[in-house]
Amino acid sequence: MSFTIIYIGTFLSGIDTLHWELYNYAMKVLTKKNKRLLVAICAAVLILAILMAVLLPLLLKEEQPSGYSFDNERKPLEYGAVNKLIFNNKVSDILKYSFFVADNNNYIANALISAMRRARIPTQKLKAFADYLGEFVTLLKGSGFSVPAGEFEEGEEQEDGIFSDFNRHFTEFFEKTGFTETELSRFLYELATDFAGDTQYGAVLAALGRDDFVALTSNTIFCYKMLIGASEGGATAYEARSLQAIVYSLGSYYIKIISKLGFSNTEKLLGLDFDEQKEYGNLSEEEYAVFRETMLASRGKVANLFYTLGSVMKETDAYSFELLFAYASEEDKNSVSAKEKLVLSHIELSKAIKIGIEQSYVNSRQTGIADRQSFVASYAALMTQYKKFLHMTAQAQEEVDFVAYEAAATRKLDAFMDSVYYLSAVNPDSLKTISEQDLDVLVTKAEDLSAIVSGVEEYFDKTFSIRFVNFLFKIIDLQGLLERYRRPIEDILEDSLKGLIDLNELEDLLD
Secondary structure, eight states, X not given: OHHHHHHHHHHHHHHHHXXXXXXXXXXXXXXXXXXXXXXXXXXXXXXXXXXXXXXXXXXXXXXXXXXXXXXXGGSOXXXXXXXXXXXXXXXXXXXXXXXXXXXXXXXXXXHHXXXXXXXXXXXXXXXXXXXXXXXXXXXXXXXXXXXXXXXXXXXXXXXXXXXXXXXXXXHHHHHHHOOOHHHHHHHHXXXXXHHHTTSHHHHHHHHHOHHHHHHHHHHHHHHHHHHHHHHHHOOOHHHHHHHHHHHHHHHHHHHHHHHHHHHHHHHHHTTOOOOTTXXXXXXXXXXXXXXXXXXXXXXXXXXXXXXXXXXXXXXXXXXXXXXXXXXXXXXXXXXXXXXXXXXHHHHHHHHHHHHHHHHGGGGHHHXXXXXXXXXXXXXXXXXXXXXXXXXXXXXXXXXXXXXXXHHHHHHHHHHHXXXXXXXXXXXXXXXXXXXXXXXXXXXXXXXXXXXXXXXXXXXXXXXXXXHHHHHHHHHSOHHXXXXXXXXXHHXXXXXXXXXXXXXXXXXXXXX
């Protein structure tokens, strides 16, 4: 600071000397009646004065800390005592009146708060999330969830149940809580790491890392939200281009994650971790046999499917999305204009699909899929095995000819591949001179591509069913949970029992 003052003083004294010299020189010039030069000199002095007015405050100003640091963006938030109390009370009421659970030490509420702090969920969303939990629990009970049984009661599923309209519940969560995709992804990561602890799943999460988990999950959620919006209300050309950019980014992440974790860990991340040495005491012999075969059939195939999907997504272009959404907005789908948009969009999509599938053949050592024939055979077999699994979990009574089912799946996949190769070879310019009959042939090929997607809806609907969730309850590692959280569980059980029975009876029961 002292050096700065000396420097400024010297600089100012120099200015005074300069002023005097300029004055003497101006007088001499005036005697020669050179007024134009005087004007130039005055202008120079004025400019110098303006420069000093700007520079002096900067030179004299001391450094002040801004208070901002990028590291602060990763530090947990601090919630006020009142807000935490409100959240704890709401969670306590939910547990007490819906599940007859007394958590006097707030283990569950504090665990949620801890995860939300690290996920940096704003205070107002903390309260909204507590309210949403109350609505969600009401929905659970309305869908037939039995607290004593720890599962959904058998019977006809209600139309307004928790699994009947996934898109509606998905959308309502964001509307009611105000969460962004990134906030939810961070929250899910923190919950998952807490829940997994030092298990194999915890090790996979650590290997993946928070940033990649959040980027992968948030991009997937955002992409799904955009697809829902586009399918329900259409999309502009700008939105179509934006969606393509997100799809490309998401595809890149799928490839990155698989390259980072490997096939086995990627499938563990998706919950497809099957240990043949582990005992599943809650499953019958029949249930275990089907479950085992499904998990073994999935090995390598599910990760490869994500690799293929990622490769396809990276190859898509904005033009195909624009055409696809333009076709969706056409009122008359049988018009020539609509048919051309459908075919042109699927020509571009077919090129991306063909490249993506062929790129997946590099994983043949892990998947056994090295060409079109083995691709079709492998995934037809996997579709059939998953059909058996869903048939078992749904406790369906009707007989299914699974040999015929696999043959039908093979034909459907073959038709899909035929359409991909056929359309990808079509020159888009040929549509300008094509006959309407030939155009209809291309339309049929395009519809064959869509048929494979609509066929997957069966698996999706059955996966988000009450009986499927009941099956998942049977394979959860309850013993591992008890060992990791023994003290909190013991305290919660004791607090809950105290509220239900006489203290003397409780002591006898605990003994």
